[in-house]
Amino acid sequence: MLKTLIVYFSFGGTTAKVAESIATGLRLAGQKVDLCNIRDGAPKNIEGYDAIGIGTPSYYFRPAFNISEYVRSISDLHGMQAFVFTLYGTYPGAAGNDVRKALSAAGAEEIGYFKCRGADFFNGYLREGYLFSANNPTQDELAQAERFGRTLAGVMSGRAYVPMPEDPEPPLMYRIERLLASQWIVKRIYSRLFSVKRHKCTACNICVQLCPTQNITVDASGRPVWKSNCLLCVCCEMKCPEEAITSPLSWPLFYPAILYNVRRASKDPDIQYAKVRLSRGETTRL
Ligand SMILES: Cc1cc2nc3c(=O)[nH]c(=O)nc-3n(C[C@H](O)[C@H](O)[C@H](O)COP(=O)(O)O)c2cc1C
Known part of the structure; x- marks a missing residue:
């Protein structure tokens, strides 16, 4: 077999x-x-x-x-x-x-x-109210x-395979975004720049439990501390029920890129989306 x-x-x-x-x-x-x-x-x-x-x-x-x-x-x-x-x-x-x-x-x-x-639970888009490919x-x-x-x-079992073509290179703007989210930059720079508002954080540990690479530990007070094995999935920020976490992607520097992506995708007739609200770690469809 x-x-x-x-x-x-x-x-x-x-x-x-x-x-x-x-x-x-x-x-x-x-x-x-x-x-x-x-x-x-x-x-x-x-x-x-x-x-x-x-x-x-x-x-x-x-x-x-x-x-x-x-x-x-x-x-x-x-x-x-x-x-x-x-x-x-x-x-x-x-x-x-x-x-x-x-x-x-x-x-x-x-x-x-x-x-x-597949449904796109990217924090930046959800915050703008868009869940792209919501039903895929x-x-x-x-x-x-x-x-x-x-x-x-x-x-x-021996049948011939007709190779699939490569996917086309994305437009320049997306190639720039890919570069800005490269592994070298994420490991060396962004992973050090997550921050937590201590007055909001209740040390609930949800971010620690959800992190897909076990990249978050806690300090003596139970607040999260990020190591360098980060995927930049930003699920820690997205799922925080106290909205206490800020990832580097939420800096104003990246906002124009997020807006550009949202505008472009929301106007593309091939991409379905649902309008949503992200609040206290929960995404609700409107
Ligand atoms: C941090 C992050 C980055 C993403 N980047 C892209 C992207 O560059 N292009 C894209 O088409 N979808 C992107 N997505 C959407 C995911 O590829 C898509 O939703 C996928 O179905 C998620 O797979 P999963 O549900 O198995 O985690 C991104 C999602 C996240 C959370």
């Missing part, structure tokens, strides 16, 4: 849904599938698997750092078949391209690429993901 490992990162749950649908397709075709959300760890030793699938949300027009790091950590993929899937709220940029290139540079043979929209992935997209899983099984 062929065996596939699927490693993905999901914070909001949309990448997880697609991963599960792909796994269902593979299982219906008679395969054994192991699914790992990288938040809970993922095997570095992939011996015994016939194929590996990597799933990532687009974060700042590139893959989430924990996924890129994982792919780098399994450097020898010669003889392994591989596929990639990516979720995005507005424009995926290089999220899928980067993972596909990294896998093929490590020697893997690509057998599929899938992408679809749809049932139809999940059914497509399941079919993708069955097609992968066919390719693994």
